[in-house]
Amino acid sequence: MLNTNSGLTYSFNAETFALDIRVPIESFELNVFAKKESYKLKPETVSPGAFTNYQLYATQTKTNDSISGVLDVTGFNKLGSLTTGAIVNKDNTEMNVIRTSSYYQKDLPDKMQSFVLGDTVNSDGNWSRSANYFGVKWSRNFSTQPGYIYTPNPIISGSAALPSVVDVYVNNQKTFSQKINPGPFDITHLPVPGNGVGQVNLVIKDLLGNEQIVTKNFYQSPILLAKGENDFSLESGFLRKNYGTKNSDYQDGFISGTYVHGITNSITTRGRFELQPDRQAAGGDVAFTIGNFALLQTSVASSNENIRGNGNQYGINIENLGQFLKTSVGVKRFDKEFSQFASSGDETKPKTRANAFVSFPIPLINNNIGIGYINQTNWDSDPFKNVYLSSGFALPYGANLSLSYNKRLDNSNNWGAAIVFSVPLGDLNTRYNHSIDPSGKKTDTYTVSTNVPAGPGMGWSVTNEDLKKNANTNITVNSNAAQYTGQINVKDGITTGKRLGVTGTVGLLDGEIFKSRNIYNSSFAIVKTEGLKDIKIYSQNNMVAITDSKGRAAFPIRPYEKNKIQIKDNEIPLEANTEILEMNPVAYARSGLLVKFPIKISKNALVRINLPNDNPIPAGATVTIDSSKENYIAGRNGEVYLTNLNQTNKLIITWLENKCELNLEVDMQQQQEQIIGPV
Template sequence: MRESPACPERPPKDMRPRRMLARLSRVFVLLVMLIAVTFGAFPAAVARVPDGAHRLQLEVFLNGDATNLIAEFYRHPDGRFSSRRSELREIGVAVPKGDDKDVLDLADIPGLGLRYDEPAQKLFVELAPEMRLARDYAANDNGGHVTQENVAVSRDFGQVLNYNLYGTSTRGYGRSARTFNTGSVTFDHRAFSPFGVLQNTAIAGTTLAKTGILRLETAFVFAHPETMTMTTVGDAISGGLNWTRSVRYGGGQVSRQFSLKPDLVTAPLPSVGGSAAVPSTVDVYVDNIRVASREVGAGPFRLNNIPVPGESGLARVIVRDVTGRETVTTIPFFTSSRLLAAGQFDFSLDGGVPRYNYAVQSADYGRRWIGLGTMRYGLTETVTLEAHGEATPGLANGGAGVTLGLGRFGLLNLAGAGSWHRETLGGFAYASWQNTIHGVFVGLSTQRTFGRFEDVASVTARPVIGDTSGDLTDSGFFVVNRSARMPRAIDRLTVGVPLPAWNASMAASFVNLERADGDRSQLLGLTYSQTFARHYNVFVSAYSDLARSRQTGISAGLSFPLGDDVIVTSSVSATRDDRSFSAEAIRPMGTKAHDYSWRLYTNEGTNPQRGASAAYRNPWAQVTAGLRQDNAFIGGYAELDGAVVATPGGVFASRRVNDAFAVVDVGASGVEVLHENRPVAKTDWSGKAVIPDLRSFQRSKVAISPETVPAGTHITLTEQDVIPGYRGSSTVRVKTIAAQDTARVKIQNEKGEPIPIGAVLTHQETGINYAIGYGGMVFIPGIGDTNTVTIRHGEKSCETSFTREDRNGSNGRVGPLICKGL
């Protein structure tokens, strides 16, 4: 019998997990050590001192000017000096590229001389101009300016209900003609809190589509300003790029919203540079407007983040030294909002189910899930990376792009994408370029699809609506039965030419569109506009679809003001099938709290139309009414638009609140309220007013007009900065105190001398401190029947008191009171 080979003895079952855990622990420790070394978790090794050298920390002077920097140098036994490459760059020496830790001998740097002041521990470096690095300065540094006080974002609870009541009545001319009446109420409701905003929109009544209640959107939104992210659960529209398509869906979205920090500049701003022989002041002008001013040291300089009004132009840089001598240089600049500043990251993540028949059906959602993701990243000031992906059962779509700032050569955007759907591969390519050349704007773009390229919008699209309302078709609406796939080709050319010598401008555009079903359009458009005699504007426009010979038209007109606030416009137009003449006179709505507008118009031609309308706006609502008439019908309409807001401070009527608002509580009626120094409302009978046009997360100054405060009262606050939360409110409380509750108190010591300026008075009944002014005078609002005050100055203190009956005259003067001990 053969003897079986010896088998290795297996460890007991309870030992195997221990050994495996020990192995995993070793692997984990090794990974931690690798990550720590890679990302610098351990302290960096101290730079090795060259053999025989002494390490010195010296104040550096460059070409005789103080740099206000202390750098590390090594002094060798033979008197030579050396320093690390990073230190030399920091003090402004243009050393060759290499490892920052490399130690360079200063004697080997061309154009560099030095003098060492050992007693003062200073190093004087003389450097040739070509060997100096430009020093960076911020265009706006707040130096010498008042820094704004930090204001906390409001965390109020409340609700807003925007409403719009709209009714029409139309009747034909015949005796047996029918009268058509419609009416609707549009609601836009939201409940806001520090934890988010729940918002709903709906239409109720009789509309062209249906009769009843039609829900539009419902969503819960949470905004996080610290991370500039917004989370939406409910109805949303997906994010996208220039070369992608968005879809409406129900689900969830997480996206970056730079608007949550209005003071953040997300696009790279241009820089200007130059050189100053001595410390100087640099002013930058764009379009004859000074946009930046900064003091710079001697040597090359670069001013970063210049706040320019447009995307391209010429900047005039004026360098003025202490003697008044000026050097003027003109530098072209180019920037674009399509670029992200270096390090900025923008994204949108979307997931849910597609929504159909928006504004026709209340809740028509698909069953197949969709997912979309979009990203932009500012790699450098001139390179922004882009990526986009989409997925749904049976489809995978992904692409990438890049936006390049080419300086004076313009802006270039390149992108490509691919799709896989039903075992079919498709491709997509996009390119665009724009630039301003000697004031002439030129924009080019093209996109192409290859094979059967699909995206979420095309594969989730439904066929044409089969149950379209008869009222819609009877009213002139029609269904366009076209493919939902992305067009095969879209080419655009846009040229804009300013003609400043003639106060005119001219523009031309061409669009070539080839749809997936083979339909094609080639649209050519031309416009010309000129202003003469400072008030009169002449305009001409023409268009033609080169693929359809009968779709051609031209129009020309004249516009001019009539008085200070009325604008009159008249025009003639012609197509192959129609000729018409139109005239209009309009008085636009102003910015006052109580204002009005009106409009008269006529359009004579194949289908003549005439009408008139007028609107009145007050702090609580806006009312509009109008009449219109054509060949077949005559009718009218009326509209009431406003809002009701509810906060802990009360319930108020207001104009429409599109974003955020503020409630101002003055405590007295008829007081004028200002927003950014502009009168916007007056307090009502309850002493409160609503400012309906604030911006979320944006600082706003709210003030009251002191001269409108009722006589015999005192206000504790005249202005305040507020920052409302996302689509929320801020409350401004202005305490109004009656004159009999105030006192102007004069206090002296036992020698009859006024209490020193700056002494602190504490009103014992309220616990509020006040500073004593000239002549021992102090103003105390909110006094009681008896009042005890304590005065402290240095280490000394004293106490005295007075009553309400001690007030003398209309200004409530009290005293002089004697306070012993000071």
């Protein structure tokens, strides 16, 4: 019996003995296709280690010689990482050492959370602001899972009565095709632009050539969270004053918290509170899309301070980032009594802050023109008003021309303008810059440069002003161990300054000391190639290092991501064999890992074998190495190419019903591939 309750109908033709069954499309199973899956990665287990980032500079001018540097020391293991840093300055008269940040951090990638104890920075939001402090912080950290999709992503639905092919177009660009079975389907996690208006078109073609088009508009913004997603931060500690100039200037204590929630895919709310002994504040903001063409943000906050009393802040911003026209308008209003987080008594107190921006295409120049306006009035100082304009032209042969202009509209009435022309000439980049400063002074700057490679290599630049005896010359050299820089400044034919610099990292992992270009706050990998030197190492398809005399190379990698690390088969010696040429390690931040390519060294040789009568063994004879049982076929003139040889090798030669044996001695110290024989 056929169940007709689901909308199924049928008819039977007795003359043709045919049964015609009609089923609603929604009765078929829904097929879901994802172009980009949301996924999480588990970093590899951390081995204990440590590293020091350094940036050292020696500067000489007409009046002073100085040495400066920035040092960061990090130790790490499976419990997390501990970092402390310092700035060092020494001139002709004194030497200063200022501590920067000292903190312990533990990341939890499976929960996308981080815990920090020590010097850190608080979260802010739409109405607050960030500040340095010493204390604790527990927060969501989406960066520990770069593959996880936590922002809204359009879902577009369709249906097909017959097996079909769907072509997916995003903003009129074909992104992929998908074969589908009859029935309804959803396509999710499309590779759409991360900000602004967009459109997805599905072109569905069935087996009979019928075509239908499904269209969906969307508005994307990194501010929005997907429905049900949460972001949070809880902080407590003591605000730090004079960061970078004093070691430990900690003052006001505080507790603060922020919570963000995606109510729907188009509405995200945020709430925040700040508690201090003499100040309390709380506020919230809402971001939501208006249809599929704009994003509106509103915020309101209130503060209470022992001296100033109660004050409020209000804000609204609307943006429309279309494929052609882009606009943004925002206004914030501050009560005189409103107190900002971590404010000082002598800072400027804003009254209103307004900004507007518009960008639109000009077909004549095949580019956009952008116009912006900023206006800030203050309770206790003069206003700031500024308008700016920028545009550019894409010219033939890869050349570019950009224009910019800005003018103050307040009491200063200053203005400035610049024209920049750049064109590549093979490996050289050339650039011309004509600028006018507020005083009316015109400056023409000419620059010729080369790019600094990602791996070992050199880049340089030379800049001249007004075609006079004024020049700035810079050179940058990358090695496996560090990056070296040099700079010479000449004005009116006289050298006015020289500077030498070196930046890099020295560390310890797996009981071995390593050197690398600067890791900064990222991660690093140490590649081992079983002692093979001068092997090029590639990361994300860029050559980043060359192995040293011990077959090692260290270089920075991105944390919490699959890092594509490769060696190339045609760049390793012929006697080296490996079945693995690519590895994809995932590292914790501020830590390192070992990447060992399982390379087997094989001593190979071309051997010429003669019979006792001095005639070569016949072509096609089988040569077997007794220790490995590997078989090789002899060629003309008794030649056979043997691999995986030892110092002493027993060879067994057979052909037809004949058999003979011989012992082959190989010089294991010789680096070049050998030709042995006749034997």
